[in-house]
Amino acid sequence: MQNLSPEQLEGRLNAHRKLLLALTAFLAGGVEGRAFLERLRRDAETVSDHEEDPGVEPNGSFATQQIADDEVESIVTAALLRAKAIEHQEQARTVAAPESET
Incomplete structure (x- = not known):
């Protein structure tokens, strides 16, 4: 793969996120x-409650994992909200649509 510019990388990352x-x-x-x-959003992989002591100066892997967990939570939360909005739109259409007379 060729070297991509920051703009190309950002565009591709945004497309992947949109599709996901x-x-x-x-x-x-x-x-x-x-x-x-809901389980995926709740079950973060980040170490919490002193499960693992990162030491005085935690290394970058702790920060990287937190960023990944935050992104998963962000995507899942947005998807759940979008699904709920779609559900409400469908319900509103059903209520607003005139019933066919038989």
């Missing part, structure tokens, strides 16, 4: 998918 968010929102549309995403 759309797929995750689709998954959140089902009961099992929503439960899975």
Whole structure:
């Protein structure tokens, strides 16, 4: 792969995030998918409650893992919100649509 400019890298990363968010929102549309995403959002990999002592000066891996956990939480939260908004839109359309007379 050729060396990409920062703008190209940012554009590609944004496209990946957009696609991932759309797929995750689709998954959140089902009961099992929503439960899975709620668990994923809740179960962070970051060390907490002194499970592991990083020492006086924690190394970069702790910061990197926190950034990754924050991004996963951000994507999952956004997807759950998007799925909820889609659900509300569909309900509003159903209520607003005139019933066909038989």
